[in-house]
Amino acid sequence: MSSTNNQNSIIDPSKGDAARRTFLLASAMFLVGCGTKKITSTLPSPIWNGQEPSTLDPPSAVVMLPDPSSMLGAISRGSWAKGPAIPRNMNRMLPARYITLHHDGMTAFTSTSKLSAASRLETIRKSHLRRDGGRWGDIGYHFAIDPAGRLWQGRPLTWQGAHVRAKNEANIGVVVLGNYEQQSVNRAQLRAVTSTLRSLMEKYEVPVSKVRTHQEWAATACPGKSLQQAMVGIRGRSLI
Ligand SMILES: [Zn+2]
Structure with missing residues (x-):
């Protein structure tokens, strides 16, 4: 559990116990979706890393990253999200060192409709906002790829994501919409995953050894x- 709380010490040590309790509770709740072996049609649940959102470092203490979503051609968050991000519930992103790939782990999803993808993202965002007693600031992932291969902006990259327990720091989260225990990845998605990862790797100088999937963390x-x-x-052929 020490790694879970490794950031509390630089934020507010007094919050450690509360964060630990919250994390234990959250862990018990996170038995569905992208955080578990159980195959389910319920909502995804990347895991909050136990930080106390109300005790963020002051902005001057961290390095701000430009948000490259537009550079990558991502469809803006504003075009699908029906509510703003909540800065007080998020930490500033640190310079990226890792990129992690997820699926949303809900039902199989093959629609190439833009509207369907937008609606699914909003469903995920709302479920994430309810996590951990309502202390999440936004959808947990930074980017999403739909079945047509479109790239969508999730949580702006100026904010740390919430997608791998205790490993969210400096970690860019990319989710592919759908359930890839139950369905196959199509060509458009493969191309989009490859080009998105390649662009992020180049932009942030992340080596292929630090481009992982969620199950390679936990x-x-x-x-x-x-x-x-x-x-x-992809890692063996296209990203090296
Ligand atoms: Zn995941």
């Missing part, structure tokens, strides 16, 4: 068999 089925297999192929 015991989880995420991102599903099909996407995991695809990712192994």
